[in-house]
Amino acid sequence: MISGSAAIVGVGETEFSKDSGRSELHLAAEAVRAALTDAGLAPTDVDGLVTFTMDSTAEVALAREIGAGELRFFSQVGYGGGAACATVQQAALAISAGVARVVVCYRALNERSGRRFGRVSRDVSSAPTSSGVDNGWHYPMGLGTPAATVAMVARRYQHVFGATGEDFGRVAVAARRHAATNPRAWFFDRPITLADHQASRWIAEPLRLLDCCQESDGAVAVVVAGVERAADLRQTPAVITAAAQGSGADQYVMTSYYRDNLTGLPELGVVGRQLWQQSGLVPDDVRVAVLYDHFTPYVLMQLEELGFCPPGEARHFIADGAIELGGRLPVNPHGGQLGEAYIHGMNGIVEAVRQVRGSSVNQVAGAGPVLVTAGTGVPTSGLLLASSGRGWVGR
Amino acid sequence: MEGTIRAAAERIRAAGAGPARPGRDPVNLPMIRNWLEAIGDRNPRYEQDGVAPPAMTQVWTMRGLHPVVEPADPLSAMSAVLDQAGFTSVVATNCEQTYHRYLRDGERVEVRSRLVDVRGPKRTALGEGWFVTTDSTWYVGAEAVASMTFRVLKFRPPGSTATAPASERAPAAASERVPAVVSERASGVAFERAAAAVASDALRPVVTRDTAFFWAGTAAGELRIQRCGGCGELRHPPGPVCRQCGADRQDHLVARGTGEIFSFVVHRHPPVPGRRLPIVVALVELTEGVRMVGEVLGADPRQVRIGATVQVDFVRVDTELTLPAWRLLP
Structure with a gap:
């Protein structure tokens, strides 16, 4: 039973920028050291490391850099940003199985000054792997950016449910409103209006520039330990109430175009059902949701897939500001990847931990659990975090 | 019917190259300028040196907008046989040209063609048809200056207009090689236009045994x-x-x-x-x-x-x- 066995006990971040001026390894080491300091642990306490297959820093390189000793658990999770919450799940599984005691999950990337994911990648399309073959069904045809692959789904979603570009825009407006009061956010003090969104240039119709998350340099690390160990540490633990991965039927990476419908995120449905089942919670219990926001339409679809509203109803759900601070379900109080930074979803986990600790700059009152999701349109993952003894034990 | 087509193909192939067909005009600067402008090629060397862009080779022996069918031309002859058998539509599938040297202002060019191969019947997305391959050589006097391997699909068009092949809706631009084509408003244009639509630095699929x-x-x-x-x-x-x-x-x-x-x-x-x-x-x-x-x-x-x-x-x-x-x- 994964629920309640482990907790996030430390978080660390570098600054979020457009040009970090240092290597990804350097960024990773910095974030991990910061997370260990936050937890009150030493590098030699670390016996497990988990990252993304897309990360350029191998576990052993990071272990050398921070001065960790022997490692007993190391793992990498695939599918781009879909890995974010799954790194924490890996850590919790390793801890609950007794193979590791302190596991650090990390992600470091110079995504703006280095390799930019928004560009068309020849490497990705020519890899001699099953994924490379999959990419051969759309890259050569001119569909080769994340925005364009999402736009294909967004267009169908609009067609079937009557959602508009303005409905997408409200997600961006909420994110930028939240980022505007978060000094760590790239878009600190720079809110936008719906008119700004509507005036922004087309990227891949029906997506505009302000439907797309930013590109960032930076690193994030979180430290996971067993709940007994957590109780003795410096910070209020963010207990891992539920942690799940999900892949749907007929799954592709960004291009699951061959299913009956093109209006949902079934892989996230797999995650959501597990989160509710593991925790015994229901959507109404959630105090704050940190939803992966690389592109605005997928935030609407996540609300539906997770059960916050019925399919096709998200545009009505958010119309009255429900996802903004003070609304029924504040989403991404840190500003998300649209407003704070694009650290492949890992900065969202940090925000969720801060919400559990009560230390966010945009703190949402209450004691209920915090939901976090990872990259959508790909095999993905999710977490429910809560403070010890509250949110999950109560039911 | 297949036997008739194969026998005709063998007869035309065995006859070898058809008669030499001279260009209407010698290689000339006005036509070179028009072509460069249409293509958007701003390289000044053609006009400076009085030479024609190699890709213009076919231009010099084109028959204009109202070509007369020439029964002795191997491709015309083979097309007539396939037309008779109901394979009336055509789309060019590929065309490879080799240029031996630049053509100079004032040179007179002629072309001779021969039938290489007729393969079919093949089922294709456009309909059932035959692939017809010809080789053509351009000469200045006795000197071969360029050559081309050209393949067309002569196919039986689907019955309903709703499934008219794309090539038939294309504007009539002449495939000089196929007079019958021009009169049907289908031509090698599908290939030529398409080749310009995607440049060769396009991303390529990973091809495996499965795909x-x-x-x-x-x-x-x-x-x-x-x-x-x-x-x-x-x-x-x-x-x-x-x-x-x-x-x-x-x-x-x-x-x-x-x-x-x-x-x-x-x-x-x-x-x-x-x-x-x-x-x-x-x-x-x-x-x-x-x-x-x-x-x-x-x-x-x-x-x-x-x-x-x-x-x-x-x-x-x-x-x-x-x-x-x-x-x-x-």
């Missing part, structure tokens, strides 16, 4: 859908093992080449290798039921709608890659 049949199909002008050798299930994208029955014997059928737009994207940023933006890329639901991604060629993005009917077209990028693409049906 080679699809790409061989596009190269041959066929849109192929994997069909399970066990249960007949159609599947795209293809894979080695049937999800329904577990059989690992995969076959394919040739799609009709028609479908409806299920969704689409107008891609404007960032740059896409091989493409000039914006482009429209659609997810098309084929008449046979599977879905496929492809560029919608020649469409004003504002005209594209979910539910619009489309017809397949093929974009030959180079000898190694032919992409499936789509055109809106009226």
